[in-house]
Amino acid sequence: MNIALRIYILVFVLFLYAPTLLLPLFAFNDSSIIAFPLSGFTLEWFSALWQENGLQSAAVNSLIIATASSILATTLAMLASSASVRHDFPGKAPMMGIIMVPMFLPEIIIGVSLLTMLVLAGLPLSIYTIILGHTLICVPFCIAILRSSFQHLDPSMEEASLDLGETRATTFRRITLPLIVPGVVSSLLIAFTISLDEFVIAFFLSGTEPTLPVYIWSQLRFPKKTPIIMALGTVLLVVSVCLLSFSELVKRRNLRRLGLDHRPGV
Amino acid sequence: MIKLEKIQKYYGQYHALRDISCDMVEGEFFSLLGPSGSGKTTLLRTIAGFEHPDSGDVSIDGQSMAKVPPNKRPTNMVFQSYAIFPHMNVAENVAYGLRSKAVNKTDQLKLVRDTLAKVDLAGYEDRAAHAMSGGQRQRVALARALILKPKVLLLDEPLSALDRKLREEMQSELRRLQRNLGITFVLVTHDQEEALTMSDRVAVMFEGRIAQVDTPETLYRRPASKRVAEFFGSMNVLPAKLIDKSIHGQTVGIDGLGHIEVPENQFPEIALESNLCAGVRPESMTILEEDDNTAEKQTDGVITDVEYRGEMTYYDVRFEGTEQLVCVSMRNTTARRIKQVGDAVRIGWGRDSVVLLVDQ
Numbered sequence: 001m002n003i004a005l006r007i008y009i010l011v012f013v014l015f016l017y018a019p020t021l022l023l024p025l026f027a028f029n030d031s032s033i034i035a036f037p038l039s040g041f042t043l044e045w046f047s048a049l050w051q052e053n054g055l056q057s058a059a060v061n062s063l064i065i066a067t068a069s070s071i072l073a074t075t076l077a078m079l080a081s082s083a084s085v086r087h088d089f090p091g092k093a094p095m096m097g098i099i100m101v102p103m104f105l106p107e108i109i110i111g112v113s114l115l116t117m118l119v120l121a122g123l124p125l126s127i128y129t130i131i132l133g134h135t136l137i138c139v140p141f142c143i144a145i146l147r148s149s150f151q152h153l154d155p156s157m158e159e160a161s162l163d164l165g166e167t168r169a170t171t172f173r174r175i176t177l178p179l180i181v182p183g184v185v186s187s188l189l190i191a192f193t194i195s196l197d198e199f200v201i202a203f204f205l206s207g208t209e210p211t212l213p214v215y216i217w218s219q220l221r222f223p224k225k226t227p228i229i230m231a232l233g234t235v236l237l238v239v240s241v242c243l244l245s246f247s248e249l250v251k252r253r254n255l256r257r258l259g260l261d262h263r264p265g266v
Numbered sequence: 267m268i269k270l271e272k273i274q275k276y277y278g279q280y281h282a283l284r285d286i287s288c289d290m291v292e293g294e295f296f297s298l299l300g301p302s303g304s305g306k307t308t309l310l311r312t313i314a315g316f317e318h319p320d321s322g323d324v325s326i327d328g329q330s331m332a333k334v335p336p337n338k339r340p341t342n343m344v345f346q347s348y349a350i351f352p353h354m355n356v357a358e359n360v361a362y363g364l365r366s367k368a369v370n371k372t373d374q375l376k377l378v379r380d381t382l383a384k385v386d387l388a389g390y391e392d393r394a395a396h397a398m399s400g401g402q403r404q405r406v407a408l409a410r411a412l413i414l415k416p417k418v419l420l421l422d423e424p425l426s427a428l429d430r431k432l433r434e435e436m437q438s439e440l441r442r443l444q445r446n447l448g449i450t451f452v453l454v455t456h457d458q459e460e461a462l463t464m465s466d467r468v469a470v471m472f473e474g475r476i477a478q479v480d481t482p483e484t485l486y487r488r489p490a491s492k493r494v495a496e497f498f499g500s501m502n503v504l505p506a507k508l509i510d511k512s513i514h515g516q517t518v519g520i521d522g523l524g525h526i527e528v529p530e531n532q533f534p535e536i537a538l539e540s541n542l543c544a545g546v547r548p549e550s551m552t553i554l555e556e557d558d559n560t561a562e563k564q565t566d567g568v569i570t571d572v573e574y575r576g577e578m579t580y581y582d583v584r585f586e587g588t589e590q591l592v593c594v595s596m597r598n599t600t601a602r603r604i605k606q607v608g609d610a611v612r613i614g615w616g617r618d619s620v621v622l623l624v625d626q
Contacts, residue, residue: 124617145374154347154349156345156346156347156349157349157351159316159336159343159345159347159349160343160345160351160410161351161362162316162335162336162337163336163337163341163342163343163344164362164363164366164410164411164414165337165338165366165367165414166336166337166362166363166365166366167366168336170366172360175351178353179352179353244352257353258352258353258396
């Protein structure tokens with residue numbers, strides 16, 4: 001590899017990850033001003049996290065919303081993908097197209113239009129309305145993942161189960177679900193992460209119950225709170241890395257169980 | 267046992283099954299044979315309940331299956347891909363269908379053990395599904411279906427994924443299993459040799475229609491149409507004309523062979539003048555030695571081509587006074603000399619060598 005290419009890679013990786021690494025750096029720094037040089041080590045900001053009232057309820061809101069919308073979106077996506085992979089029906093292509101649209105639509109458009117609709121319908125804004133919005137934007141991503149799971153599932157597996165006397169419901173539980181578990185886990189995780197850090201829609205639909213990103217945004221106006229936000233960012237970073245490793249572990253365990261772990265390209 | 271009545275199936279514009287009527291007898295080994303696209307797999311899946319006919323009915327043991335879903339039918343299927351559940355071991359795969367039958371644990375274990383022994387997989391209970399070879403997976407698929415004691419076992423090209431040696435082993439093994447169990451087997455295959463060696467009866471299918479249902483021997487010796495004849499081995503097909511009709515039979519003129527009498531019962535049913543032809547298998551003619559006068563009929567000819575294939579030699583012979591070429595095969599016995607191109611020969615044949623065919 002030549003020198004230029006090495007430098008390019010180095011710059012690329014630095015550009016990608018250096019800003020993220022600043023978060024833990026300043027989270028442990030004992031000055032409230034975000035600037036070099038660092039002045040000393042402290043855990044003060046992490047303990048301050050616990051005393052922030054709004055933060056805790058925002059975090060709980062975010063977790064509830066992310067969990068609910070990831071489960072909802074994955075369930076809906078499972079139904080849509082299995083229908084679109086297994087069956088042919090009139091209007092399938094346009095229908096799938098419409099379901100995928102939110103992936104390409106600017107979130108601000110979705111946020112504004114959902115808000116308008118909810119106001120017109122006279123529904124109060126709450127975490128439920130955010131769950132609604134997040135489910136809408138997560139479904140296309142979940143479908144993209146689950147469609148490939150269903151495409152790789154030999155349809156005669158399900159037919160064999162029916163043939164051996166099981167009903168459609170038990171076939172789904174005993175055969176389909178176990179075989180698409182890696183896809184389901186990925187889908188849950190991607191929806192969870194999308195929902196967790198989504199700001200625009202949450203901002204429009206949150207009413208009096210802010211999510212974590214909305215809360216962080218509101219606190220950035222107070223310079224004194226900045227290191228606390230850094231500490232919060234660090235916690236979120238660690239949680240994300242843990243989630244990612246967990247999903248990779250699940251995937252590998254599954255491949256090993258199915259005897260596919262030596263297959264190249266998986 | 268299984269009764270198929272006037273089954274029609276369309277996929278959009280495509281007419282997949284055309285007016286299929288057929289009976290399968292209890293305890294027989296029945297094959298559906300045809301090239302790809304002939305509808306044989308669709309028909310098998312219709313019996314299993316995965317496809318629904320647009321009209322017509324499948325009944326098993328006198329009971330209409332029209333409203334019976336696959337999981338309630340007395341049939342079990344061995345899929346072409348075997349469909350072994352990859353997240354279960356061999357024993358779990360084989361015991362899969364017992365769960366809905368509410369069999370208790372100890373009986374289950376014993377049943378699994380017995381069934382695995384039947385397919386020569388004793389002791390493989392704890393093997394992971396993915397650690398099994400192609401032939402072993404096939405046996406697992408068989409055991410998984412047989413453990414439920416179905417009235418009918420449906421097999422969808424079960425041997426096509428195996429190599430030649432294993433395939434031949436499995437052919438005789440499937441045959442043996444079927445005889446021992448006395449269950450009706452319905453096999454889908456595109457391999458005519460496989461259908462002939464394994465089956466009690468074979469239905470030959472082309473383009474969604476059953477062309478002929480018969481025992482392997484009758485299919486080979488007395489095919490009903492040119493197409494069926496050519497599907498099983500090689501067959502000389504010669505143009506033929508109806509010359510005369512009497513109470514005893516018909517006189518038919520065949521290019522190169524002359525006139526022969528055909529008894530009424532051997533005349534194909536829907537033979538129009540225009541599409542009648544005569545078929546002669548290469549092995550039902552023989553090249554006569556100088557002093558051999560045993561043949562019922564004799565025709566002189568000249569050898570135009572010789573193809574030596576080890577145990578057999580195939581000669582192309584042009585009959586005297588015609589342009590008609592006919593292929594004659596001779597077994598290469600120790601005493602028999604291989605003839606050369608240009609040799610003048612006498613071909614011996616008989617009325618029984620000829621079968622009248624409909625060219626459709």
